[in-house]
Amino acid sequence: MKADPKGVLTGEHYLDGDHACTEGALAAGCRFFAGYPITPSTEVAERFSARIPHVGGIFIQMEDELGSMAAVVGASWGGKKSMTVTSGPGFSLMMENIGLAAMMETPCVIVNVQRGGPSTGLPTMVGQSDMMQARWGSHGDYEIIAISPASPQEAFDYSIKCFNLAEKYRVPVMFMMDECVGHMTEKVVIPNPDQIDVEPRRLTKKSPKDYLPYEPNEDLVPDMIVAGDGYRIHSTGLTHDERGYPAMKPEVQEKLVHRLVDKISKNADKIIELEEDQTDDADVIVMAYGITSRVTMPAIFKARKKGIKVGFIKMITVWPFPEKRVRELAKKVKAFVMPEINLGQVALELERVVSGKAGVHHIPHAGGWVHDPEDIYKVIVEAAK
Amino acid sequence: MKKNAGNVPEHPMENLLRMDRIPHIWCSTCGIGTAVSCFIQALQNFDYPLDKIAVVSGIGCSGRIAGYIKLDSFHTTHGRAIPFATGLKLANPELKVIVFSGDGDLVSIGGNHLIHAARRNMDITVFCVNNFIYAMTGGQCAPTTPTDANSSTSPYGNFDHPFNIPLLVGSCGATYVARWTALHIRRLTRSMQEALEKPGFSFVEIIAPCSTLYARRNRLGTGLDLMKFYHDNSVIQHGAPLESLDIQFQKKIIVGKFIDKKRPTFLEAWDQYLGKKLGDKFISAEKGIRAA
Amino acid sequence: MQYWRKPLDADRIQIPHGEIHIVRDRCKGCGFCVEYCPKDVLELSSQFNIKGYHPPEAVNADACVHCQLCELLCPEFAIFVTLKEEEQTVEG
Structure with a gap:
């Protein structure tokens, strides 16, 4: 699928990494943003709030990062590609619902423009010290995908990649920027919409009668639905069976948690990109x-x-x-x-x-x-x- | 009418229940089931396509409600049902989104989300089952536990002051606020329907018996005894001043509809305000593309 | 119940009758329906259901007026009432 032209600001720009990240998200089809201001990530939110009324979608400044992340998960089930952006302290608050996103297998993107920590640390200065938190931050065993850009151009390019991977593997994807890249201003080339590949949501083709929300395909990823499409599914943060129903049994836990991990680790060759x-x-x-x-x-x-x-x-x-x-x-x-x-x-x-x-x-x-x-x-x- | 084994017709609520999950987990004489029963009745009276209705719950005894309703239903994290519902609604405005959860979930850990959703007039309906206690975890003190009531973390009685929930949400801008007990089934059902029909942030508090923890710890008998207490001690007073709605331990409970007003919802404000500011350049949220 | 005067349309009103259905094994014996039935139709039976509770039984089934209060009040979706087909709610 190619990008929706409404979200693509084709041309040559002079942008910082935060702004370029927003443009990447819009080009990838992100139409919902919930966030809370935090240095040095705020420019992503600011640009999204300015751009989205021209593109069609929602920007909402939530009451905190707990709510932001929950809203992002909800919006994804509502059928919009969704994102939030934050930095260290806010990232810590988001962990609870990042776990929910992993458990409910909800595609979404979390941008973390990293600053020095721990705690309030160095709000305006660079760090890369949330990398393990990105991997292990929420409780329990699960896998996520994390991507790091090294320039504003990459902030644009790989922001799109984040959304594509999130959709393909139904997983929260962390875009681990850092303050330097976020605030560095360089040339960013945004291609034509028809040159941007966008991963659509993997919606089921089955009828509501035959559909099981957590029945995996061969690649271990189940097909999804959008709330309101008549499937009347249940999704829970509890350990659940393929129907999505809570099933608090060791054997169900074993199967589910292994699949949540395996769907990333066994597809690692397809996910990993190195230069x-x-x-x-x-x-x-x-x-x-x-x-x-x-x-x-x-x-x-x-x-x-x-x-x-x-x-x-x-x-x-x-x-x-x-x-x-x-x-x-x-x-x-x-x-x-x-x-x-x-x-x-x-x-x-x-x-x-x-x-x-x-x-x-x-x-x-x-x-x-x-x-x-x-x-x-x-x-x-x-x-x- | 479909026939069950033994030639008994199907229960009229079965079409909206996940029957493969019934019996539910709630204790004997718990009031949550009654609240759900009224909700299903209200849904059946509510003129809206059922496929476009979603239920979101948080964590706790009442957090399990979403799992029994045969609609798109989400059982989220503790306290986060309202922001989850906010995302769901904004991403898909044609959905009618209902948050059905408990007092600890919505008012304590989710309190910040509750007041902000009311402030924004987010277009969701919130049903809050208030049983005065954290029941799922074994009867701990909640911000709704009346002063003097006993709980497992206030073993000498609660010295703290509880929230007056209608006052809380009303003062933040909710457009519909009502309170009923689980015994007021007809009025509760009608109120739920009104809340569903109301644009904006509508809120119904449902006082419900917790037999196993609240009633037992406070030597109040069973849930049935609490129902009898509601019968004898609740006073219907529509439009009562919100300040008068404090709940004191085993004293009268004022119920009724307290607020029913109109103001622009978040999405209406988004469309109207930005449409005016940006003119032709504005594209409304509904026109944004779906993920596929 | 005694009326202090007879309603003017009393001869034209037909009181509906309901048929009570109890899903015995779903019941948790809370007694809500027994307590609040306005016609005292129900009583807790002395028998146990599969879960070990005493479900209600209709001891005065003919008195049921199809008000469906038990149906709405039951926390277990274990009791409901259907209108007896030969009856009509209001005539004239």
Whole structure:
């Protein structure tokens, strides 16, 4: 399916990441936004509130992030692609209903323009320290998808990808931006609507009589309905059977939770997107995401000039983690290097996957500013020894 | 009329109940079932296509209501039924969205959503079963527990002051506010129907017996004894000043319809205001594309 | 019930009669219907249902006037009344 032209602002623009993210959402067909203002994400909400009356849809500023996330889940069942945007403290409040979205298998997008934490932390300054919260923030076992952009153009492009993946896998997708990308202004090219692929909702073709709301297809994802279409379904945050009815039994729990996890992990190859550069004969591979992937570039160029064989993986998708590819590479390389603006979050996953087959050098940064490329360079040199 | 086994005709409410889930979980002499029965009667009287009606509940004994109603129904998180319903309604304005939940869910953990939905005049109908206690978790004190009443977390009696719910929602701008007990079945049914027909934020409080926890802990007998108490102690006073609607432990309960007024709903205001400001450039929410 | 005077249309009004249906095994024995039946049609039976409650029985079935109060009051959807077909609510 191609994008609805009403939402696509085709042309060349000079936008910051937050504004570009909004344009991506509108291009992807998002027509419902519920949110609560929080720095440094507010510009996404501001632009949505200005644009949506011209596109057809709803912007509602909710009373808090708890309500925002609940409204997003409700709106998705009402048949609109829906999103919210927040930063650290608000992200914490949203976790409850992110769990509901995962349990009810509700397509939706949560944008987190990350700032320094914990707590109120550094409201106006960069961080990447919500990455583990994105993965594990709500209680219980479930999987989500998380994507990180490194520029305003990517904020536009991958915002669309977030919506498409949310629809395809009926899962909350986290768009893990950071303050730097959110507030960085660059050229953004928005293509024609007919060049933008948009994933439609996977609505069932079955009649209400034959339809079971949580009967999975081969890809482990069930088909959906829109409330009001006559299916009279029940959906609950309780453990439920394929009819959607509460069924508090260990065997039902086993089946449901495994499927919620498997529908992402078993489709990981189709979901994961990486940009690889000179990884084939590398001794050292640097992995990074978001703004840090850009900060890393001068360090890599410098190391290559010095004759070190450095490969680079820019992670577009952070969750699910690219386990398969990292395992392959771990057999061949000396070490991985991972800078991130936290004290070691995605690096933990990297360590787990590499599991001693190569070195893992983490470059921590507590936030507030990006890494000094020189610090990354030094670790690359160390790792190559 | 369809025949059941044993040649008994089908119960007239079965078309709106998920019969494969009946019997429900509520205790003997609990009043929630009666509130649901009145709701189904009101739905049958309400002239609206049933496929376009959705029920949303939160968590708790009353949170289970959505699961028994054979309409599009959602059992959400604790306190979040109203914002969920807000999203559902705004995304699909042709839906009639009903929030049916309990006092702890709507007034305590969901209190902020309740007052803001009333303020916005969000076009949803809220039915709040008030049994004065957190029943699902075992009888803890709620913000509706009357002063002096006993609960498992106020074992020496409640020293705290409860909410006057009609005053709360009325002062925030609800367009329809009524209170009945589970014994006022005819009036409650009519009131529910009026609330369903009312555009904007309509609210009905239903005082209902909790036999297992509230009645037992307070030595008030069974739910039937509470019904008898309602019979002897409720006073119908339509249009009573909201300030007079406080509920005191085992004292008279004022019931009736207190507010029935008109003001623009959230969606009407959205369309009218933005339509005026933006003129031809404005595209109303309904014209926004569906996800497919 | 005694009327202090006879309604003028008393000879033209036919009181409807209802047929009571009890889904015995759905009942949880709350007694609401027994207590509030305006014609005292119902009593709790001495027998147990499948859940161990005493469901009501119509001990005075002929007195039922099809007011359906029990139907609306029952929290279990376990009792309902149908209009006896030979009867008509109002004549004339």
